[in-house]
Amino acid sequence: MRFALQAEHGEESILVTLVGIDGSSPRALGAQMMVTGDGRFCGSFSGGCVEAAIVGEALSVLEANQSRVVRFGTGSPYVDIRLPCGGGIDLLFTPRPDPGLLAALVASLDARRPAAMQIARDGLSLGDPAEREPQWRGDSFRVAYRPCLRIMVMGHGDALTATARLAHFFGAQTRAFSPSVDDVATLSASGVEASLLTMRSAMPDLVPDPWTAFAFLFHDHDWEEVMLPWALTSPHLFVSAIGGQRSRRDRLEMLRAQGLDDAAIGRLTSPAGLIPATRDPATLALSIVAEIVGTYQEGLSQTALATPGRQPMPSLL
Known part of the structure; x- marks a missing residue:
């Protein structure tokens, strides 16, 4: 959507939506691609196998100025185009999507x-x-969008900088908070906010939401006394913290002394990360970011795995 809005003034575009899967597919139901009138595109459905044919079809749809559903892969009229997974996908081509509506969607997600x-x-x-599943409803197909993953990394030292950098270069909206001037300078030089x-009692200047994950990477756990209870009692996707057995015991006592109940405390993942007992900052960063990204993906209604069968489609021809 943002790609179409950023196209040159007056450039027409075609929205392409994955509305049916037969067998398996590299992309999930509801995935989208945008094609401009000069043949440029953003997004993909197969990693390069059918995109050239999709662009050609999109330009044909633009010329006809009429929506259509086209099958690619198994069962397609394009017998020379096959998906590597052996399945088939149905794509809905929509010419000239309303820029005002696209702008409204982008504005909502940016907020x-x-x-x-x-x-x-x-x-x-x-x-x-509120309806999350991508699916046909009568003669229309609905697609849901969720705000991008936001990762708040709080701590100091190499674990903080490695985790914040990896989260940033993965593409998550990343912010880092540290009591170390050197950490802030190092991350800022890498393009990380x-x-x-x-002050230990000062709260970060952000408003958490259900798509915000927190990674607490303090070795001096006194920094957690205010911020960790705040994170656990605010809307969030995921909260994790590093530390050995003694640190985890002390943290649990601190949270109970702060008045958090078992439900709130149970939302904390500790020790953080998918790889147990790692002490290397780069490996710890990979372990933590992978755990957060996995949690974000689990929270989406769409899956990146194969979707068996096809949804019934109304005729748009």
């Missing part, structure tokens, strides 16, 4: 609010973001 789109033969409309913590 970290979920959004949804209804795609019908006669164009697009906003949908109900980093802020200096000056």
